Amino acid sequence: xxxxxxxxxxxxxxxxxxxxxxxxxxxxxxxxxxxxxxxxxxxxxxxxxxxxxxxxxxxxxxxxxxxxxxxxxxxxxxxxxxxxxxxxxxxxxxxxxxxxxxxxxxxxxxxxxxxxxxxxxxxxxxxxxxxxxxxxxxxxxxxxxxxxxxxxxxxxxxxxxxxxxxxxxxxxxxxxxxxxxxxxxxxxxxxxxxxxxxxxxxxxxxxxxxxxxxxxxxxxxxxxxxxxxxxxxxxxxxxxxxxxxxxxxxxxxxxxxxxxxxxxxxxxxxxxxxxxxxxxxxxxxxxxxxxxxxxxxxxxxxxxxxxxxxxxx
Amino acid sequence: xxxxxxxxxxxxxxxxxxxxxxxxxxxxxxxxxxxxxxxxxxxxxxxxxxxxxxxxxxxxxxxxxxxxxxxxxxxxxxxxxxxxxxxxxxxxxxxxxxxxxxxxxxxxxxxxxxxxxxxxxxxxxxxxxxxxxxxxxxxxxxxxxxxxxxxxxxxxxxxxxxxxxxxxxxxxxxxxxxxxxxxxxxxxxxxxxxxxxxxxxxxxxxxxxxxxxxxxxxxxxxxxxxxxxxxxxxxxxxxxxxxxxxxxxxxxxxxxxxxxxxxxxxxxxxxxx
Numbered sequence: 385x386x387x388x389x390x391x392x393x394x395x396x397x398x399x400x401x402x403x404x405x406x407x408x409x410x411x412x413x414x415x416x417x418x419x420x421x422x423x424x425x426x427x428x429x430x431x432x433x434x435x436x437x438x439x440x441x442x443x444x445x446x447x448x449x450x451x452x453x454x455x456x457x458x459x460x461x462x463x464x465x466x467x468x469x470x471x472x473x474x475x476x477x478x479x480x481x482x483x484x485x486x487x488x489x490x491x492x493x494x495x496x497x498x499x500x501x502x503x504x505x506x507x508x509x510x511x512x513x514x515x516x517x518x519x520x521x522x523x524x525x526x527x528x529x530x531x532x533x534x535x536x537x538x539x540x541x542x543x544x545x546x547x548x549x550x551x552x553x554x555x556x557x558x559x560x561x562x563x564x565x566x567x568x569x570x571x572x573x574x575x576x577x578x579x580x581x582x583x584x585x586x587x588x589x590x591x592x593x594x595x596x597x598x599x600x601x602x603x604x605x606x607x608x609x610x611x612x613x614x615x616x617x618x619x620x621x622x623x624x625x626x627x628x629x630x631x632x633x634x635x636x637x638x639x640x641x642x643x644x645x646x647x648x649x650x651x652x653x654x655x656x657x658x659x660x661x662x663x664x665x666x667x668x669x670x671x672x673x674x675x676x677x678x679x680x681x682x683x684x685x686x687x688x689x690x691x692x693x694x695x696x697x
Numbered sequence: 698x699x700x701x702x703x704x705x706x707x708x709x710x711x712x713x714x715x716x717x718x719x720x721x722x723x724x725x726x727x728x729x730x731x732x733x734x735x736x737x738x739x740x741x742x743x744x745x746x747x748x749x750x751x752x753x754x755x756x757x758x759x760x761x762x763x764x765x766x767x768x769x770x771x772x773x774x775x776x777x778x779x780x781x782x783x784x785x786x787x788x789x790x791x792x793x794x795x796x797x798x799x800x801x802x803x804x805x806x807x808x809x810x811x812x813x814x815x816x817x818x819x820x821x822x823x824x825x826x827x828x829x830x831x832x833x834x835x836x837x838x839x840x841x842x843x844x845x846x847x848x849x850x851x852x853x854x855x856x857x858x859x860x861x862x863x864x865x866x867x868x869x870x871x872x873x874x875x876x877x878x879x880x881x882x883x884x885x886x887x888x889x890x891x892x893x894x895x896x897x898x899x900x901x902x903x904x905x906x907x908x909x910x911x912x913x914x915x916x917x918x919x920x921x922x923x924x925x926x927x928x929x930x931x932x933x934x935x936x937x938x939x940x941x942x943x944x945x946x947x948x949x950x951x952x953x954x955x956x957x958x959x960x961x962x963x964x965x966x967x968x969x970x
Contacts, residue, residue: 411788411792411873412788412789412792412794412797413788413794413796414784415784415785415787415788415792416784416785416788416789416800418781418784418785419781419782419784419785419844419848420785420800420803422777422781422837422840422841422844423803423804423807423841423842423844423845424803425841426819426822426837426838426841426842427807427810427815427841429818429822429825430815430817430818430819430821430822431810431815431818432818433817433818433821433822434815434817434818437817437821446821446824487712490708491709491712494705494708494709495709497701497705499698499701499702499705499706500698500699500702501702501706502705503958505705505706505709505713506957506958507954507955507957508709508713508716508717509709509712509713509716510953510954510957511716511717511720511950511953511954512716513953513957514898514946514949514950514952514953514954514957515719515902515946515949515950516901516902516903516904516920516945516946517902517904518902518904518920518923518924519902519920519923519942519945519946520719522923522924522927522938522942523719523722523723523939523942524719525927526722526726526933526935526938526939527718527719527722529935531735531736531737531739532734532735532736532737532739533739534721534722534725534726534739534741535718537739537740537741538718568715568716571712572957576957622808625808625809625811626811629811629813629814631813631904631905632904632905632920635904635905636924636927636928639928650813650814650905653813653814653816653817654813654816654905654909657816657817657820658909663817666817667817667818670814670815670816670817670818673814674809674810674814677809677814678806678809681805681809
């Protein structure tokens with residue numbers, strides 16, 4: 385990506401910019417220091433706390449008692465509710481991210497082209513991003529109401545369903561609905577990344593391809609998709625991180641219920657810590673979750689690097 | 698062109714309809730008389746417009762207090778995040794330095810360690826700082842977690858501001874600080890403003906940390922206040938809840954809709970580079 389290095393290189397060549405060697409070497413560090421310190425402190429302190437709690441017996445009021453070593457971690461890993469939440473988190477993340485990327489590619493391709501009212505269409509597609517997940521989930525909780533909900537009314541009027549469905553009463557309907565809402569709210573961010581990628585593809589390569597007689601499908605497969613790779617990759621990584629950590633949709637709609645049947649890791653973690661008061665287990669679980677995310681990201685970045693899309697790293 | 702436009706709109710229509718559906722639900726419910734809201738035979742249109750729901754909600758939901766709390770937290774955390782991210786973004790866009798790659802990885806890791814995974818530790822952090830049930834705890838925490846986003850956004854804009862003008866100022870003997878202050882910053886005001894507004898919106902919408910740290914109703918931010926009208930209650934006054942969500946979301950949605958095009962360039966380039 386040219387601008388930053390180019391600018392820096394020119395700084396060195398012309399102008400009195402790097403007046404002394406020390407200015408060159410220390411100034412940027414001074415500039416990034418405040419941001420680094422604040423972010424590091426706000427993250428390091430909780431991490432150290434979690435590390436400490438995770439190896440101790442902790443009362444529900446947070447008093448640290450005896451050292452228990454790996455017992456909390458073992459306890460969490462053996463917990464059937466943790467295991468089912470982990471499995472459900474995989475479905476949740478794969479479902480939401482897969483659905484989001486699959487829908488966002490065509491939407492971004494359309495929005496990247498020229499058509500009447502494109503600005504308005506973009507704003508309408510981006511709309512869910514502006515609303516907090518909490519509010520979206522509260523509105524859907526009401527819209528999905530079995531008796532008076534406006535979704536059942538609409539679907540019945542359209543003839544799609546005959547009887548009202550009590551959506552949130554069982555996981556079989558609640559969980560897919562939560563995934564669908566997760567997809568809806570993730571599309572704007574993903575489309576945004578893709579639009580940025582599409583706008584960076586120069587137009588003339590398509591003209592050259594057309595001259596050579598490439599069809600639209602061929603152009604998409606041989607030009608657009610490969611050039612979009614780094615953007616698709618970064619969208620997948622960021623989406624997986626965000627969706628894995630997404631709390632409000634499930635918490636507001638079902639609080640992981642009925643009977644923990646829609647719990648994912650983050651909602652179960654919240655229950656462990658602040659409902660059941662199992663602080664030591666919750667701390668251990670936080671670290672397990674972080675380990676999962678870190679392992680995933682490292683593996684994924686490694687795969688991207690190996691496949692040659694090194695810009696996305 | 699006309700046929701093509703129609704086709705584009707037709708393909709996008711299902712998604713747009715689903716996006717607008719929650720707003721329709723909010724509005725339709727917010728203006729219904731309470732007696733028609735929970736009913737075995739619901740309808741989209743009310744028998745009369747019950748605008749009084751908004752007034753009743755304002756008092757019942759303590760909306761004014763929650764609104765002020767949300768404004769305070771969002772403005773303060775956006776200000777802190779922007780002030781410390783401007784120099785960082787300037788450094789990553791204008792300098793080449795050895796630990797730049799590591800700094801960028803660090804920013805990505807701060808995004809992975811989302812507040813929700815750390816929530817128990819953040820709770821203890823707030824307790825340690827004596828800021829439990831305090832809005833200032835949210836200000837610090839939100840600011841810290843916004844840094845990555847703010848740096849990514851501003852860096853990509855800063856890189857697009859040509860360095861030539863600054864160089865000209867140096868040649869005329871201006872110091873680097875002075876060149877930044879009188880030439881670079883004025884040109885980057887739009888980028889900074891847009892980034893500030895998005896960090897404001899992110900703080901405005903946050904849920905999990907506020908839910909954990911805020912304990913008394915007079916400290917609640919809007920999402921927590923409105924959630925408390927729904928959670929753990931046997932009877933929910935949905936017309937008031939929808940009036941509240943409507944008031945809390947529509948102004949932000951309008952500002953966002955107006956500014957979203959700036960996100961495309963900023964986020965995509967900043968995050969990928």
